[in-house]
Amino acid sequence: MINLIVSLYNLxxxxxxxxxxxxxxxxLPWQDLGIAVIALTLLVRIILFPxxxxxxxAQKRLQLLQPKLxxxxxxxxxxxxxxxxxxxxxxxxxxxxxxxxxxxxxxQIPLLVALYHLFFAFGAKDGLQASQLQLLYSFVSPPxxxxxxxxxxxxxxxxxxxxxxxxxxxxxxxxxxxxxxxPKKPSAKEAASPFMKAFQRQxxxxxxxxxxxILFRLxxxxxxxxxxxxxxxxxxxxxxxKKS
Numbered sequence: 001m002i003n004l005i006v007s008l009y010n011l012x013x014x015x016x017x018x019x020x021x022x023x024x025x026x027x028l029p030w031q032d033l034g035i036a037v038i039a040l041t042l043l044v045r046i047i048l049f050p051x052x053x054x055x056x057x058a059q060k061r062l063q064l065l066q067p068k069l070x071x072x073x074x075x076x077x078x079x080x081x082x083x084x085x086x087x088x089x090x091x092x093x094x095x096x097x098x099x100x101x102x103x104x105x106x107x108q109i110p111l112l113v114a115l116y117h118l119f120f121a122f123g124a125k126d127g128l129q130a131s132q133l134q135l136l137y138s139f140v141s142p143p144x145x146x147x148x149x150x151x152x153x154x155x156x157x158x159x160x161x162x163x164x165x166x167x168x169x170x171x172x173x174x175x176x177x178x179x180x181x182x183p184k185k186p187s188a189k190e191a192a193s194p195f196m197k198a199f200q201r202q203x204x205x206x207x208x209x210x211x212x213x214i215l216f217r218l219x220x221x222x223x224x225x226x227x228x229x230x231x232x233x234x235x236x237x238x239x240x241x242k243k244s
Contacts (some may be wrong), residue, residue, distance in 0.1 A: 034150025119221040166223030167215035175208040
């Protein structure tokens with residue numbers, strides 16, 4: 001069963017991404033790995049645009065429902081069974097599923113794993129290994145020695161300086177995205193919830209720090225991907241917030 005899952009993952013997710021990155025690297029000007037990473041990231045995000053929009057919209061609708069949920073929880077704090085029943089009824093009345101934003105995110109997990117795997121392969125000091133080259137389609141030429149320089153300045157494969165710099169950039173963008181998603185002016189009921197205040201503080205500052213910590217020692221290509229996809233998320237999320 002595990003072998004079947006791995007085979008399907010390679011066939012339908014990893015192999016197309018690998019060939020896409022090689023094609024972009026070969027076709028785009030200057031054979032710049034950084035530009036190819038950005039182009040592949042944007043292409044993937046455009047394909048996933050509807051799914052991510054659905055997740056952002058679900059998140060926004062749940063935020064708007066928080067005052068009613070908190071009032072309900074306070075009113076029925078000593079009757080947990082009725083609290084659960086009325087919470088579900090409120091979701092049904094408002095036409096909201098609490099898991100509406102979860103499915104698009106779950107669908108993207110194998111894709112994210114494949115991208116990290118891919119950028120690790122391209123970030124290797126010795127370039128693409130034979131096991132990777134065997135996955136290329138017949139119409140895709142092996143890239144030979146991959147130039148790891150981004151814009152002729154940033155080395156995406158070696159050295160901790162580039163990884164650290166892109167980790168900080170990605171963390172800063174993660175901070176902006178998290179702040180953007182939080183309610184601008186929470187109501188008095190929302191402000192009175194210690195759990196909500198604690199969660200918002202952790203989300204605002206902890207998530208970006210975790211991002212920097214994770215990316216600090218990974219190949220810089222992964223940091224570039226993370227920064228690019230977060231920047232795209234900020235733009236997409238901003239469009240949805242303006243419409244709401």
